[in-house]
Amino acid sequence: MVYLGVIGGARCTPEVDACAEQVGGEVARSGAILVCGGMGGVMEAASRGARLAGGVTVGILPGLDRESANPYITVAIPTGLGEARNALVVRASDGLIAIDGSYGTLSEIALGLQLGRPIVGLDTWKIDAPIIRVSNPLDAVHRLLEELGVQNS
């Protein structure tokens, strides 16, 4: 089983929301489990997309309250670690798709790079690092699966 992490801000524009939802849908259609931080914004949109496509979503929450998860999370893991849980989102993901996002997303990108996880970026942080830049949500998932050596269906 492949676990794909989708990282991005807890708040986002309608455009970013639509993009994240498409990413989530394609993650589910690829048969992968979607991992995220379980909150709103990009995390919620990607989870919604995945669930509508029949997929499974895992939310690794910063707080202690499972009810803080967005409504599209299948398995909600309250950690109580605050933003230190970002490291767990990365460790639980075989590869990452970063969509937009703020400092939390940047920390996840950095931790992912440090751990050697392949990272695909959709309109995300501009940094001098081997992030695979794409502009299309479906491409994001396909490129990541390719990097992971997973056959696309």
Place this chain on the structure above:
Amino acid sequence: MVYLGVIGGARCTPEVDACAEQVGGEVARSGAILVCGGMGGVMEAASRGARLAGGVTVGILPGLDRESANPYITVAIPTGLGEARNALVVRASDGLIAIDGSYGTLSEIALGLQLGRPIVGLDTWKIDAPIIRVSNPLDAVHRLLEELGVQNS
């Protein structure tokens, strides 16, 4: 959705294994998600029981390698936190069933008590604390659901 944690040693006797498998099966039949540390022994037996009964199991692993999970884990979360992940097993569980077990299990019981989680014990640590002692695997699950105010099916 209710999340029931099953805690116990990474190695156990055949008797304890059989007991844990029955607990896992009943967790699944109750409709709850089974949470555990994802490794062998009691964790593996409970996961096996849950999966054979059609349930979902979450393994919160101490290491960074998802492949270290036992084969009956549906969602494997590698944390890389070592035994500090015991706190996450407890936080991710609405209530806990402790079966036999050694020091790791004792730490989870203690953290569960500290967090106010109801704990049911099956032949586990003798300590002066409000652990609900039962001797039968099915009773363990039923008593825990009762404590959590969940209607048994």
Place this chain on the structure above:
Amino acid sequence: MVYLGVIGGARCTPEVDACAEQVGGEVARSGAILVCGGMGGVMEAASRGARLAGGVTVGILPGLDRESANPYITVAIPTGLGEARNALVVRASDGLIAIDGSYGTLSEIALGLQLGRPIVGLDTWKIDAPIIRVSNPLDAVHRLLEELGVQNS
């Protein structure tokens, strides 16, 4: 440099407070650094004893606010991990002295046993485990140093 952990409840009786203060003083006189959870009760009393004897104290705090440390902490480390920081108190200590205490202390004893740390107990949890039981604060420190192979001055 030797690091000795002193664990116990965040609230305690005057008798336990006096005992913990004596333990802290002897830790400092032995030249060791005192590690604790940085809060009140036993942690504060032990820190007070250590500081009055000219020692150094490290408080590994559950919250994000350094100001929550008791006033006798030399180096205050806010972790924001909640009680998951108990694992860090144990990992940062070469050996542990448990004084009285409730569930948090029990979790630290259990994690210490799991990590193979020598543990000396002063009127603490009765569990079936190799805790070195003593009844005198000075003996507690001397026995722990002996276990660690450190020459008493």
Place this chain on the structure above:
Amino acid sequence: MVYLGVIGGARCTPEVDACAEQVGGEVARSGAILVCGGMGGVMEAASRGARLAGGVTVGILPGLDRESANPYITVAIPTGLGEARNALVVRASDGLIAIDGSYGTLSEIALGLQLGRPIVGLDTWKIDAPIIRVSNPLDAVHRLLEELGVQNS
């Protein structure tokens, strides 16, 4: 007491080493405690500078082995959390000075920005964020103290 974090790579050039050593020295002369990840490179050079100037250094280590700390650490805290300890370095620091550095440093910068910590950068990551850029080691410390509202001696 003010705690200043110095973050940067575990390996660095002689030029970066010299810069970090000067930063560490000035941190110590300002009376602040120096916090770092406790390993080599920038962390070691900054710790060396601080110790040579009579200061106190705290190393929050990724591993479980205290002996992995560089020789200039006064208080070594083995966490066993791997790179998840980066969040603890940030939380334990009132402000951060980033010197050069790779992905781990970037994750600490991002977590610091997320937590609202002031960050001063010396030839470090180019990102679109409110990092105070300086080119001189002494300026780095002075500007950070200024941001923290601490009177320079």
